[in-house]
Amino acid sequence: DADVTQTPRNRITKTGKRIMLECSQTKGHDRMYWYRQDPGLGLRLIYYSFDVKDINKGEISDGYSVSRQAQAKFSLSLESAIPNQTALYFCATSDPGLGTEAFFGQGTRLTVV
Amino acid sequence: SQQGEEDPQALSIQEGENATMNCSYKTSINNLQWYRQNSGRGLVHLILIRSNEREKHSGRLRVTLDTSKKSSSLLITASRAADTASYFCATDASGNQFYFGTGTSLTVIP
Numbered sequence: 001d002a003d004v005t006q007t008p009r010n011r012i013t014k015t016g017k018r019i020m021l022e023c024s025q026t027k028g029h030d031r032m033y034w035y036r037q038d039p040g041l042g043l044r045l046i047y048y049s050f051d052v053k054d055i056n057k058g059e060i061s062d063g064y065s066v067s068r069q070a071q072a073k074f075s076l077s078l079e080s081a082i083p084n085q086t087a088l089y090f091c092a093t094s095d096p097g098l099g100t101e102a103f104f105g106q107g108t109r110l111t112v113v
Numbered sequence: 114s115q116q117g118e119e120d121p122q123a124l125s126i127q128e129g130e131n132a133t134m135n136c137s138y139k140t141s142i143n144n145l146q147w148y149r150q151n152s153g154r155g156l157v158h159l160i161l162i163r164s165n166e167r168e169k170h171s172g173r174l175r176v177t178l179d180t181s182k183k184s185s186s187l188l189i190t191a192s193r194a195a196d197t198a199s200y201f202c203a204t205d206a207s208g209n210q211f212y213f214g215t216g217t218s219l220t221v222i223p
Contacts, residue, residue: 035213040122090156092211102203106154107155
């Protein structure tokens with residue numbers, strides 16, 4: 001089983017719908033992140049969490065919300081999806097401290113029509 | 114934006130040749146990391162270089178870091194078709210967040 005699991009892997013939704021992307025991890029890491037990837041723009045940080053009670057906005061948090069239900073679970077919600085939120089979304093985890101690497105899920109490809 | 118930039122955006126080489134890609138970033142860092150992404154899949158960590166290091170090797174990978182120029186380079190020697198992927202640099206300024214560059218798409222032709 002993958003260390004970082006994202007569900008669903010692919011999703012097509014309509015404009016205005018609420019959608020939740022889920023992430024779970026078995027690495028025991030405290031830190032979890034949500035990124036979106038657009039062609040030519042690389043990965044941009046949406047939200048990050050250092051523990052269950054800690055949630056922080058990233059570069060592009062507008063239009064998104066998150067919930068850290070447990071150390072192992074971090075979900076991303078689009079309250080009212082719009083077409084420019086069509087992208088590839090990644091969840092990642094890491095240990096705290098300097099010099100640690102990020103471990104990524106396989107991604108969720110979201111299309112908003 | 115705190116994103117870095119990779120250069121070139123795309124690179125095509127013959128198998129056996131060396132591939133060099135560069136990364137420029139904007140802020141002071143504690144370390145810089147390189148990741149690889151196979152088409153549409155999750156990123157995989159390749160190598161990390163700390164701000165007080167100038168060069169680091171791992172197998173066929175060589176990374177350099179010039180903090181005065183806020184730049185790094187990744188060299189893949191003796192490339193293979195299996196090295197075809199996108200490569201991203203990521204900066205870690207405070208141990209809190211990773212900021213990724215825009216990526217270099219590498220194609221290795223057999």
